[in-house]
Amino acid sequence: MDLAVDTNTIIYILAIAWATIFSFLAIKTKDVLYSAVFLVGMYVSAAWALIQIDAWFLALIYLFVNAGGVLVLIIFAAMLTRPTIDIPPTRRISLAALINSSLVVLLIAILLLISRAQLTTSFTSNFSAIIQFLFSNYGISLLILSVAVLSIYLGAIYVASEEK
Amino acid sequence: MIENYQDFQNFMYYFSPFFLLLVGSLVVSVVSLFKRFLAAKILSYIFLLFSLSITIYFMYVNVNLLFFGNLVAVDNFSLISWIALILGAIFSFASMGDDLIQKETQPLLLLSLAASLFVVSVRDLLLLFLAIETSVFPAYVLVAQFKRDYFSLEATVKFFVFGVLATLLFAYGLAVIYGAVGATSFSSINSFISSSSVNNYVNFIILGLILLLASLAIKSTLVPLHVWAIDTYQGSPTSISVFLSTTSKLTGLFSVALILVTAFRNLFDIEPFIRYLLAILALVTMILPNVAALVQKNIKRLLAYSSVAHAGYMSLVFVFPLETFPILGFYAVTYSIAKSVSFLVTKRISGEGSDSPYNNLMSLFKLDPLAATTFTVALLSLAGIPPFAGFMAKFLLFLNTAFTGNLGLALALVALIMSGISVYYYAYLIRLEVIESNNENISIFKNSEMDAFMIISIIALVILTFFPSYLYYQFPIF
Amino acid sequence: MNALIALIAVLPLFLIGVYGILARRHFIRIIISVEIAMSAVILTIGTFATVTSSFGEVLGVLVIIIIALEAALGLAIAIEMDRTYKSVDILEIRKLKEETQ
The missing domain is CATH 1.20.120.1200 (NADH-ubiquinone/plastoquinone oxidoreductase chain 6, subunit NuoJ)
Known part of the structure; x- marks a missing residue:
């Protein structure tokens, strides 16, 4: 080495x-x-x-x-x-x-x-190469990421809210 | 994003169970906003049953398709896994009482299930990482929501801390495998391992696989990373325990099986010690929880230990993925039904709380014959007693393991012995049901919804015994 | 520059992060430890990205987002713990649990 x-x-x-x-x-x-x-x-x-x-x-x-x-x-x-x-x-x-x-x-x-x-x-770092990756087939990752963000919105608001 | 519109249309069509659940969670959360909780529950059932029936239809027409440049697939493996996952969620809904429905439980459960469906149909490590994390985020909230006692809080904290550790380990393993291969899709990892350039990078691949296995072992509760599971299953609301012990856990187990039979299938030839590592993992996971379950005094805790033990039996598949993989589908479906219905009966006799002593079971046959029968059937199925589906699943799995060679024979023998030991504590619970007691303070939450699901599960557990081959996995395409 | 040096150099950071997750009692301190260990992971991904291709940076961005989401949820849980149980100390909660038994 x-x-x-x-x-x-x-x-x-x-x-x-x-x-x-x-x-x-x-x-x-x-x-x-x-x-x-x-x-x-x-x-x-x-x-x-x-x-x-x-x-x-x-x-x-x-x-x-x-x-x-x-x-x-x-x-x-x-x-x-x-x-x-x-x-x-x-x-x-x-x-x-x-x-x-x-x-x-x-x-x-x-x-x-x-x-x-x-x-x-x-x-x-090559900006256009990154964009190419993110918006070609790996665009599907944005779908699943949106589900993650949605669940965090629902979850974090719910957990931090006051219990009635 | 969409290079090929036709591809995206096909994707929407064949992923309709996933999209239905997403739409369902949004609709249900809006409906619960207007305090129409019963309507929300009915809507959730409709969405769940719709996605289940669509999944069964796709299985019937034998779909085998890859989307988005081989990153996502719908095939026999993902469809049967979807059935097992959706079944767990349906039973979770069935055992949910009014106190949980009035919270944000239903949309979060549907979201988690949708992400779980995505997990078994990805064919790429990066997407696998995202999907697993997405499926576990709502689960943290589901465990955290019952602000009731310190058990619940401890369950949340343990689940979260271990979940975070799993995330970090997975991310590190992902990074290392990406560094060696240069891409993360299963097909490129597989072709890299088959090629000659693997020689310089074999340490990277092994390191990455070990880190991934450690992370997924936390998700699928393999010993020694199961410690969170016992407290979490006990401390969380019982209907959420149904979800955690079936859908959440099976997600982890399926993803281990998936990466072993697709991306890393040729690594067993290059580095045989991976097989021994997995064998040790399976061995410990079969022995330890079965021994620990003998001294339990709490039904939920016992069921938690038994579910860890079942993860051990299922991890026999990881040791010989190419030989025993087809059985996993059948095993997972029967496990999903039996385990969730046993938690459902626990909910019926001792409520959502963490406190479910053995005494609650006493004279159950007199007080609630249907629940007692269901519990007996579910436990016998989990133990692997002949007329029920659990027997067939265990029989086929152990037999196929035993025929692979000396290591397989030894593992199958240990599994058989441990299965025998497990009969002891299951039989103890069943015996408690017939003992007469004048224990008057047991309150049983009877409702017809639960009755229906219990009858269905009894029938399913009997019938499935005779048709295992319908639920055999074919090898996933990638 | 040799990437192996970079990979080895971030390991102390990972060690500190994992140690913090396992040993610390304050729940927010655990999330800070997660952030530290995450930094080590991101540095590793960045190193591999500069060795191979831009795809590594996409991977790094997605990992950053996921762990940020996890931290947000963890902090929500910390606030809920503080409000309902008046403590964010994990060991103290364990002690209280054993008292209620």
């Missing part, structure tokens, strides 16, 4: 490192509102990493949907529910969770590392 490191790679890893630090802080802080703030940092650095590998379309949508939509929802929900302070998990639970999640990630890492595939990033 050839692990040649160029400037692009270093910047990418830097961005991912920032995202990891922010996400660690978002998990570790006591107050959920603060962790929402750290989530912004995570979103921005992850989008930076996506732009670094030339997937700017994905980066854009990612920022719009998450930093624009989901984050606002999270902050609202965190302010509506009291208390916002999270009690840290007990040692036993956190150890079990750590072992489980590490097993998943280790499996992924090992199988990725021992593969003989040569993957080099070489592609830039």
Whole structure:
């Protein structure tokens, strides 16, 4: 396996490192509102990493949907529910969770590392190609997506509404 | 979007059960807005029965069609799966009481069912991901709606957390398989695995398949990822448990079977250890819930464990997909009827709540002979006792598994032994029904709608025994 | 640039996300963990998209939408939990459940 490191790679890893630090802080802080703030940092650095590998379309949508939509929802929900302070998990639970999640990630890492595939990033976002995919045969995905959005509208409004 | 108008027209025609349910959910939600709940329920029945009869008609004329560049298909596999899925939903409606009808239950259930129908007819991993997520979104709400006790809340939270984990794992597996193959349709994955270029990417394919299996194992409650199911089936309203334990679970099982017999059918030759992995999964899923069910004290909890055990029997199909796949259709339909009707009787004797102690069953034969008979028939069918359809399904499945070789023989033996153990706890429940007790505080919700469905299910469970071949799967086209 | 480095580099992010889902007690914190793990998945999809074709970006967009919908529903459930049961702490709910038994 050839692990040649160029400037692009270093910047990418830097961005991912920032995202990891922010996400660690978002998990570790006591107050959920603060962790929402750290989530912004995570979103921005992850989008930076996506732009670094030339997937700017994905980066854009990612920022719009998450930093624009989901984050606002999270902050609202965190302010509506009291208390916002999270009690840290007990040692036993956190150890079990750590072992489980590490097993998943280790499996992924090992199988990725021992593969003989040569993957080099070489592609830039191409708007017309994306549109071509989305509006040809895969247009059927918009049908099923509309059902999903409909069920979320019905469901979320129903769940969050007051019981009479 | 539409390159070929004729194609889209055909799609609308052959997907009419799906579109009927979508239209039905909109109509029903509008009708419930005007507080005409009974009319809404009748309308839901009409839409469900219409889509069921159209599905049976399509099966009769033997439709085999691919749409949208082989992304979506209507064939024998999807049609028989549709029958099993719609049956679960109909029984769920039948067991729904007035308190649930007056909520947003009906449109959401129809939406979830529509998405489930879509799941079994996609031939593409991306669409499979979207359809599975769409089918599970309304299910979260269905579980969450009964703001009643802490069991219900815990059911919601567990279901949601595990569902989210399943989504993430599926998305990761999808990404990895896409990275290796460069496309997500089943035909391209299959031809990639058959070609020689797979050698450099075989780790990617295996990783992707393991992640997909882990995700779908959560949906189809395979051990060790079944822990959410027990609490969720117990904590959710009983009529929603009917839906979760049949339609929702079968959606997961069908999609595992689908990807194994289409996209990854040649992977078993390249990497035999996938078969052993699936065998271990099936083995654990057969043994653990059957043992755990022996010590239960709650009917809903026992039925939940038994449904996990049945997922184990059905996952025998995953170990030898090419040999035993045809039986799965028949097994799923009989399971769907027997399991949903047993939950329906539970609803009848102990209501929607999570509290359904064994004592409620006492002297049921005297108080409500029809319910007692139905419960007995359903349990005997689940246990696999001869005159009923469950016996034929188990017999055919185990026999076909046993004839595949040494591994199959061992698995079939374990399945047989576990089936024998399961007879013990089913028989215990049946015995409770005849024990006389002066337990006066049992209130039985009798209504004629339930009576009709119970009689139909008894007849179906007897008749289906003699006609298994009508419900055999043919291999899905892709 | 070698895509394998990119794939390995996002794994800590995925680890933190899955750990958060499994270990945290505050329901909104669980949804934040989902967002973190989702970011790792999106970065993986983006990497593969730049290796193969634009289709990967379509895939990424659809995954983003699905998980955003899931988060919206989760937050609705959190608000409902807070209103009906006066707590969003999962372990506390478990404790209360055992008391009612």
